[in-house]
Amino acid sequence: MTAQGEHVDIDARAAREANLANWNDRAELHEHAYGLEAYDDPAHLSRVVRDDLAALAPFVPSVEGLDICHLQCHIGTDTLSFVRAGARVTGVDFSPVALEAAARLADRLGLTARWVLSDALEARARVSGDFDLVYTSIGAICWLDDLERWAAQVAGLLRPGGTFYIRDGHPMLYTLDENAPGLVVRYRYLSDGTAASWDDDSTYVGDGTVAHARSYEWPHPLSEIVNALIGAGLVLMRLDEGTLLPWRFSERMVEVDGGWMWPEAERLLAPCTFTIVARKPA
Secondary structure (H helix, E strand, C coil), rough: CCCCEEEEEECHHHHHHHHHEEEEEEEEHHHHCCCHHHHHHCCCCCCHHHHHHHHHCCCCCCCCCCCCEEEEECHHHHHHHHHCCCCCCEECCHHHHHHHHHHHHHHHHCCEEEEEEECHHHHHHHHHCCEEEEEECCCCHHCCCCCHHHHHCCCCCCCEEEEEEEEEEEECCHHHHCCCCCCCCCCCCCCCCCCCEEECCCCCCCCCCCCCCCHHHHHHHHHHHHCCCCHHHEEEEEEEEECCCCCCCCCCCECCCCCCCHHHHHHHCCCCEEEEECCCCC
């Protein structure tokens, strides 16, 4: 049995199939654990989207009337929050179970979005049209093995002058041992093309367990992420690093307004998120 986070040389297609089974299980659990009843309030937006709209505002003052493509949209809570903010939104995910849950939520709320079943690495071929904004958020790109291909999809989906936005877990965060009594580096920061193997039947919200516990992730240092976007022809407008997470990475994290942080004495020792705003030249 491999240790948690151990480097494994696995075919990307086999890793994808394992991850798909894992995320199909998660989607079933998350439909019940995400607190979807909050969206019955017509004014409710996800906290993630509220924060991201504020970060986007200097570059995209309003999303009203814009065409947005949300890559790796999961069960659609953020996707539909953009719909409520006035955008026309396409949600893309590789999990049919997640998209079924997203469509059920949209129908219940009387909201309209387009749902496309596709791996993020094949999105340009599967999604019709082009977009003013391509959006990716928390917990997404660690599941992708090839960031150059990912960035090419982003660039291909954007209209000239369109904007790409991502806020995700910081690569430094993912090196830390979530069970250690302090900030202890345990896992890789730099990548060598191999995946990290995990065998964990828990999920990040709720009390349920998944039937398909094996999953695979790829570490991507910040330089790799930035250089992939530059290599795809995008122009970086902003790069930020933050201390607030919208999910509890470690039991040691403390709840604050809007999410979780490390204990106060540790908050400036390691970043928890990064945010990038980039633009496709007109």
